[in-house]
Amino acid sequence: MSAAGEARRIELHLLGQTLTIRSEAPADYLRSLAKYLEERVTALKRSGVKDPTTALALAALDITDELFRAREDKSRDQGDVGARLGALVALL
Numbered sequence: 001m002s003a004a005g006e007a008r009r010i011e012l013h014l015l016g017q018t019l020t021i022r023s024e025a026p027a028d029y030l031r032s033l034a035k036y037l038e039e040r041v042t043a044l045k046r047s048g049v050k051d052p053t054t055a056l057a058l059a060a061l062d063i064t065d066e067l068f069r070a071r072e073d074k075s076r077d078q079g080d081v082g083a084r085l086g087a088l089v090a091l092l
Contacts (some may be wrong), residue, residue, distance in 0.1 A: 014038055015052055037063070 007022040012034040022031060040059040041052070049055045 015041060015056065 005024055007024050010021055010023055010027045010030055012019045012021060012030060014034045015038060021036075028040050032068070037056075037059060040063065041055045044055040045052075049058060
C-alpha cells in the first residue's frame, strides 16, 4: 500500500485498451473519469461518428468546452458576489 500523496500505478480500461498510469489520485476516482469519457465516446459513436480516434477527440473537446464554460460561470458569479457585497457595504 502506498503512502498518502505518493504516486502509484493504476490500470484504467478505456475504449478496449488498458492504460497504466501513475497518480496520487484515488483509483476509484480515476476509474470514474475513464468511465465518463468512455460513455461520452460511446454516445458520439451512436450518433454516427465511426472512427474511435475522432470520437475520442470530439469527446475531449466537448468536455473541455464544459470545463471552460464552468470556469467562466464561476468567475462571473464571483464578480457578481463582489459587486453585491460592495453595494451592501456602501449602504451601511
